[in-house]
Amino acid sequence: MPDVVEIGVGKVARRGYHFYDVSIVPSRRTRDVDDVSTAWQLDAYRFGIPCVAHPSDATMSPATAIKLGQLGGLGTLNAEGLWCRYDDPEPLLAELASLEDDSVAATRRLQEIYAEPIKPELIAERVKQLREAEVTVAVRVSPQHTLALAPVILDAGIDILIIQGTIVSAEHVSAHDEPLNLKEFIADLDLPVIVGGCTNYQTALHLMRTGAAGVIVGVGQDVWSTTSDQLGIKVPMASAVADAAAARRDYLDETGGRYVHLIADGDIETSADISKAIACGADSVMLGLPLTHCEEAPAGGAWWHSVASHPKLPRGRYASPDPDRHGDMEQLLHGPSVDPSGTMNLFGGLRRAMAKCGYSDVKEFQKVELTVSL
Amino acid sequence: MPDVVEIGVGKVARRGYHFYDVSIVPSRRTRDVDDVSTAWQLDAYRFGIPCVAHPSDATMSPATAIKLGQLGGLGTLNAEGLWCRYDDPEPLLAELASLEDDSVAATRRLQEIYAEPIKPELIAERVKQLREAEVTVAVRVSPQHTLALAPVILDAGIDILIIQGTIVSAEHVSAHDEPLNLKEFIADLDLPVIVGGCTNYQTALHLMRTGAAGVIVGVGQDVWSTTSDQLGIKVPMASAVADAAAARRDYLDETGGRYVHLIADGDIETSADISKAIACGADSVMLGLPLTHCEEAPAGGAWWHSVASHPKLPRGRYASPDPDRHGDMEQLLHGPSVDPSGTMNLFGGLRRAMAKCGYSDVKEFQKVELTVSL
Amino acid sequence: MPDVVEIGVGKVARRGYHFYDVSIVPSRRTRDVDDVSTAWQLDAYRFGIPCVAHPSDATMSPATAIKLGQLGGLGTLNAEGLWCRYDDPEPLLAELASLEDDSVAATRRLQEIYAEPIKPELIAERVKQLREAEVTVAVRVSPQHTLALAPVILDAGIDILIIQGTIVSAEHVSAHDEPLNLKEFIADLDLPVIVGGCTNYQTALHLMRTGAAGVIVGVGQDVWSTTSDQLGIKVPMASAVADAAAARRDYLDETGGRYVHLIADGDIETSADISKAIACGADSVMLGLPLTHCEEAPAGGAWWHSVASHPKLPRGRYASPDPDRHGDMEQLLHGPSVDPSGTMNLFGGLRRAMAKCGYSDVKEFQKVELTVSL
């Protein structure tokens, strides 16, 4: 049953499946779309939709994080993003709305803009703005900066901490610094922590054992990211999520009942992808690129992945705004839609997929039947 | 033998095959093309070709439904289509012949046009028109509107009722309304009912047990429909039809001889696809997009799937007319063809495929050998 | 080991491989290219290269059939082609050199031109021309016309008879006419007969049992043919040839030593395809489209498959001449090449592939190792 192939004599590989390899199969029952709930609860925080924002400056500003929260999702503030590097990043965002598509010039400009140091005082200020809006406040920090920035972030009074890098392991090795010990760090906190990304059963299980409330599965890959071209790491998301769901079951058993939430981050462009992520076992999805399609997008609809500005090895291409955007974030998330491409009314699409398959809540929908095509 | 893969630890999926994954293999015998019959009989109704029209306004008007009936197929009237919403839909159809290809503007206009309420009296009027032409009269209604519209439809004096939605199950659950109980509803009727779509063995079997004379397999997907992008549901048609054919065999055994007809609805663009649908076990095919290619097409060759006008979640793109159409419906169905693309002389193509493989009737042709490519 | 998949419950299909799915693997030995022989012998006729011309008027005229014979291959005269319908087809060929690419107008014109009846006296005249050039004379006729045309063809004094249709079976069934009994027909002849196309083990074996000297495997599919779109028949050539080679072994055993030659006809565009056909078990290849690339091509490099002119169901698209042709037939077959695309120096490519794998003759090269990619 384990789907293993022999690459060459003595060298094996697991076969992995992407979301585009799988489809959902309705079976037996159907249900009224109005009887379906898309609610998601993480720790004490309840959300109308199973949605966390990817911490890209292209989609998340304090304003859009608040808006997303008001619409039922979880907005995020990137402690290493432009809003925590610049007093007023809006002129930069305006500039970033109009660079040349997929160009070296755009990459160079991203590198320059992100060379500006992080200003801890700005983190506190931005968090305050979110708190005042009375939405759940989540801040993202990379593992490398966690020890340095955590004090200011936590002092600012947040609800959820997201420790996120391309690949985060429970055991980081360093010859130079004392690395972050996730398990000890999380044990000392009294707020839920989401960590990731990870890519398979073992890394997911190890991250669960750190005490995290949620684990991010995937590296946020999208059509503009180039991690696969540069590192050779391309996560077959359907398999990665299903593997992590198996880890969640085993960890639940090992702990006698601790349920860790899985947040799928990668290859999610359409409502179909959201449905498939949940069908594979995710509790929630992380939205990056899809959030550029609404009017509120901070850089006018332009997109760059958070690793696209890396000073030595940028791993994403700059995408200029899609001229064909229409509608605001509410329409994007909840409809009504005027665009049949699957990028509008994202959670209405999830709701309808659940209805067609007869499921009434997100957790149940993890059991829906799948088919794989050639 | 069952072709199951492990997506991730503990999560399995059936491998599904599309029509484009399979090809027909001639073996042993050949036959004169003139000795081949493409006849199909459903209940008391006999057809020269195994063909039911998909109930899209882009292809079915009363006039084209009559023409199709005269040419040996089964035309359909959509009780929820434009002809049952507007006294004179022809100006609208003329407008719909000239919208901008695959545009949001076209989707918006479809939504507006279909917002007009259904007028029961028009259903009766259109049915009368079909009856007068002495063709077999089939009317399509969605499960949601069946209880409300069935009285007027049945009173109008039809031959075949088609209850069709994207996904129809034998067990619809609703917290608000008393849902349609298909089994009881059909038992009370004395005319053959076709129901669907469904996507696998179980849903097909359950629909057969409702007493339906025919079951639609598939969700009508074509290159312009976007159900797969929005719901994550993409039906591997070769597998779905073969699965439903297995359900038909089992139901035949369970009932001691009740044969339920399978109508394949999805991914049928060419005569090759018709041949493959039957080779996989279908008794007939449902034609949508292919019927836009004839001169009689009501909207001048434009195409939109019946779900393309959904007010909240449109699931199909508007396709402007193919400027390269040639020939009338007779040539489209029976030739002669002047277009080698497989979209003209559709049933001449089926006939010739059967001849090359040595089969003389459609039911026998369900046994033809298949091959699958990578 | 037999590579069978389950399409749906109870419906199986063989997995088939195309030439583009397989590659040749050199192993152990290499050899000087000058030590390699590409010779092929069919019955008493010896050829420098394992090459038969596909009987399309786009590539075969009496002049090019003679040229091909002089260059080591087997040219063919199509008894149902333009040279046997028109006294002087050259003005038509000139017209056919300049039609609009892949157009309905071109298909219509082909249908008109081929509506002209076959003139038996022209067959005799064309054969005479070939005999005078002292090349091996092969004439192609379809199974439908074999009984009517065979007398005049045989009287004309040919060397090899090719009975070829899209699909030829050893058991053709007809309600109207007494069909051709291949076995009796061939038994009465004292010249070698090549028959086909066929597509799998059984049809190949049955055709061998008719007494044929050679069997054509495949239906001549190329990028311009549309048999797969119209009939659903697409032959996975690597598998079909390998299956037919197994039939050849079994027939050799069953007859105590009668070796039937396999001529691969389909998906052969490059010297790589020739090598792969032989690697799968073919003794020779049938060249259609590749022969349009030389200066001598009768219609200036335009291409249409012999079924592209069918009056009711044309199954091939007209291809206007490739403006990028260079070189004559000798360069095309034997080099030197100035075009790295694999379409020039076709048999030099075969020779070099054999050398790189250490084989010295075509029959041995049937054993070369293959690999399959995803």
Next chain:
Amino acid sequence: MPDVVEIGVGKVARRGYHFYDVSIVPSRRTRDVDDVSTAWQLDAYRFGIPCVAHPSDATMSPATAIKLGQLGGLGTLNAEGLWCRYDDPEPLLAELASLEDDSVAATRRLQEIYAEPIKPELIAERVKQLREAEVTVAVRVSPQHTLALAPVILDAGIDILIIQGTIVSAEHVSAHDEPLNLKEFIADLDLPVIVGGCTNYQTALHLMRTGAAGVIVGVGQDVWSTTSDQLGIKVPMASAVADAAAARRDYLDETGGRYVHLIADGDIETSADISKAIACGADSVMLGLPLTHCEEAPAGGAWWHSVASHPKLPRGRYASPDPDRHGDMEQLLHGPSVDPSGTMNLFGGLRRAMAKCGYSDVKEFQKVELTVSL
């Protein structure tokens, strides 16, 4: 477990995997990128990066061979390239920087330019130039010319000899000449020899038994080479490297400890490909096309494979310079990068991939986990 399919009855093939079929899976541990070593040692020669230059004149001149050596790689001088045919090839290289992309004219010009005889005295002169620069000196010669050119090459005082052809076997058969006996030839030398290419376990093992210090795996295929179209030979590199690594293990056992280095040559365009080659078992990679992207490229960024100039069967297309080049060889190899496509900072990408997977040296990284997608 061995992944063998049945092409047709009785004809089997190994399933092979390309680099683009596989991805790297980080598991468990991560590591600081600064703690990772990319060092490689062949015999007495130590390199900062596991990189050998493909001996194409498009990328290797004496100047760029020296530069590559200074940057940690192994530059190569092609004893059969332009620098050993012409006193001053620079005007020709300037011309070769501006031919028409993928044209027959370019192929013809390459054939003319390479028709110039090799001048042994130039080999000595070029080697002297490299020696004076105090980099490791490697010279490439084809098996056909090895016996004739070896004396002058060896006399010139080189460090490493590379005997390289498209396919090199340990047993070359010739009816005319006494062929090169690699085993005897290498035994007589007191410097390390690299030989290849080879494509599977057996050819790799046989080449190891010749006494070679390194074996080249693959035929140098890239997007511009057409060996697969002409010879039908397309090497699934992931499988070929893994097979050769198995041969290396077996040879290590058979000899009680002789470790032969594997140099992957084919389908390497990005840093991801470098990582995958090593993940499959390579010790080093051979870079051809990727080296055209730097400012120092001798023909201004144009590319032609060394077999593209073959007088009878050219097997590569001429590629005009990519206008979008940026940066020098140091940036190309070591960054910083301003191009997210994976073609800049090639070994920084390898280093980071190793870090994300927790490995600290190249040999260890051969154990990293892989996944295969459909």
